[in-house]
Amino acid sequence: MKSVSEERTNDSPEAREAWGPGTLGVHAGAPEPRPGEAVVLPVVQSSTFFWNAPGDAPELRYSRYGNNPNQVAVAKKLAALEGTEASLAVASGMAATALAVLAVTRAGDHVVASKHLYGATSTFLADEMPHRGVTTTFVDPDETCAWESAMRDNTRILFLETPTNPVMRVFDPRIPVRLARQAGAVTMMDATFASPINLRPARLGVDIVIHSATKYLGGHSDLIAGVVSGSRELIGRVQRMLVLYGPALDPHAAWLLERGIKTLSVRMARHNRSGLELAAWLEGRPGISRVSYPGLASHPDRTLAGELLDGFGGMVGFVLESGGAGADAFCRNLEVARVAPSLGGVETLVSQPRFTSHIGLTPEERTQAGIPDGFVRVSVGLEEVRDLQRDFTRALEASR
Ligand SMILES: Cc1ncc(COP(=O)(O)O)c(C=O)c1O
Known part of the structure; x- marks a missing residue:
């Protein structure tokens, strides 16, 4: 052999x-x-x-x-x-x-x-x-x-x-x-x-x-x-x-x-495109105080990200002005995106780091790390962005 x-x-x-x-x-x-x-x-x-x-x-x-x-x-x-x-x-x-x-x-x-x-x-x-x-x-x-x-x-x-x-x-x-x-x-x-x-x-x-x-x-x-x-x-x-x-x-x-x-390369092309589109759209929405996405001009690492990365990815974070209760309501009112930890799949998944990756920190420590209550993490999947926008619009209204 x-x-x-x-x-x-x-x-x-x-x-x-x-x-x-x-x-x-x-x-x-x-x-x-x-x-x-x-x-x-x-x-x-x-x-x-x-x-x-x-x-x-x-x-x-x-x-x-x-x-x-x-x-x-x-x-x-x-x-x-x-x-x-x-x-x-x-x-x-x-x-x-x-x-x-x-x-x-x-x-x-x-x-x-x-x-x-x-x-x-x-x-x-x-x-x-x-x-x-x-x-x-x-x-x-x-x-x-x-x-x-x-x-x-x-x-x-x-x-x-x-x-x-x-x-x-x-x-x-x-x-x-x-x-x-x-x-x-x-x-x-x-x-x-x-x-x-x-x-x-x-x-x-x-x-x-x-x-x-x-x-x-x-x-x-x-x-x-x-x-x-x-x-x-x-x-x-x-x-x-x-x-x-x-x-x-x-x-x-x-x-x-x-x-x-x-299929990684075609999936990533779509994640990159949809991530950027959704992040830019979220940045203009009422009730959102910050969007974390390395492809946005507002991100602290935008220049370095442009130099190192061939795409900005499908992971988007944003902070709701209505805090933890608002984020709970946002998650409860989603129909296309689903609430689950993990990321990188074909389906859009939404989670709150205060219940998952950062559960071990105090609210003050999380705030210091840029993750106040009200922070929502989105793993943007392969759905049409317009369907996600419609879904998020409804959920954002419910969160205010
Ligand atoms: C950046 C990163 N590294 C490592 C891991 C651990 O991976 P696994 O769950 O496959 O053990 C995760 C899981 O979420 C992750 O997000």
């Missing part, structure tokens, strides 16, 4: 260089076409794989190792889209983050992380990693020299997220990248909200790119998965953690994820 990494796919390195994201999303990582074989890689729902004779396999293939054919196909597609040597698909976005951090740290090491992170990522770094002897200093990337002044001799990781939840701040990874290179540390970036269509952090020098593939990559709110991308050497270390800790992606979920990525 051929080793998984030897298997031929239909994307040569030259094709990877030449193809655009739409073509890569469809073709990269797919098995080389052979007459009579299925156009779509079937679900290989098998934990293990035959050997001809004891010890004859050049690479042990086992679905916990991340090298089941479905896991490999999705990883190759992602590496092609990110422009990295390798990727690894795992069981969730949090598994991706945890394995990446575990892969490059040991007891006594230190992490510098942006304070604008997904809640579970912050908790993992602040509360969990200290039990393994790894401490984290959280910094505000807005402050001059924030990264540099927090670094120590034992700093191993600089960790950031862009765009951030739910105020969609955009931070420049090139600053931590430069510092990490000088110090022999590793930069990690969670780019879930951008997807590889809007942002490819590895091209800016980021060493490890993390995605919750549960969101835009899967795109249909029907799977939980995560992806880590980077150099072959670093991803090899992450894979060792996968083998030891075991959060493998089920082959069926890997198949669903691969199917989702085939």
Whole structure:
């Protein structure tokens, strides 16, 4: 049996260089076409794989190792889209983050992380990693020299997220990248909200790119998965953690994820267009005091977002003057958009961070973070914008 990494796919390195994201999303990582074989890689729902004779396999293939054919196909597609040597698909976005951090740290090491992170990522770094002897200093990337002044001799990781939840701040990874290179540390970036269509952090020098593939990559709110991308050497270390800790992606979920990525580029084009249109429309509505969207001139990071991103995404935040009660009424009166946490799917989902990602903060802390009661987060789906506007108009009236 051929080793998984030897298997031929239909994307040569030259094709990877030449193809655009739409073509890569469809073709990269797919098995080389052979007459009579299925156009779509079937679900290989098998934990293990035959050997001809004891010890004859050049690479042990086992679905916990991340090298089941479905896991490999999705990883190759992602590496092609990110422009990295390798990727690894795992069981969730949090598994991706945890394995990446575990892969490059040991007891006594230190992490510098942006304070604008997904809640579970912050908790993992602040509360969990200290039990393994790894401490984290959280910094505000807005402050001059924030990264540099927090670094120590034992700093191993600089960790950031862009765009951030739910105020969609955009931070420049090139600053931590430069510092990490000088110090022999590793930069990690969670780019879930951008997807590889809007942002490819590895091209800016980021060493490890993390995605919750549960969101835009899967795109249909029907799977939980995560992806880590980077150099072959670093991803090899992450894979060792996968083998030891075991959060493998089920082959069926890997198949669903691969199917989702085939339409990522068209979905993101629509999310980008609808996100911008809805955000601009919301900004003019009575009863709304602020809209957070990196494509609006009013956003603090509009210039940087224009420089770094190929699209501003489908995530929009806004603050209702009528506060928490108004936001409750707004949510209750929606008919097209639905109330649920999570994001990045075909359907428009609405949530209030005070009940989800930021439930652990006091109202004062939330206000300080730009998320007062009355903040509503929208993951703009693929519906017609005019239908969402009609839906929101009615819900906004009810919220006042
Ligand atoms: C930015 C970001 N990173 C990571 C995660 C964790 O992903 P998962 O739920 O797939 O573990 C999430 C989940 O909402 C997220 O929004």
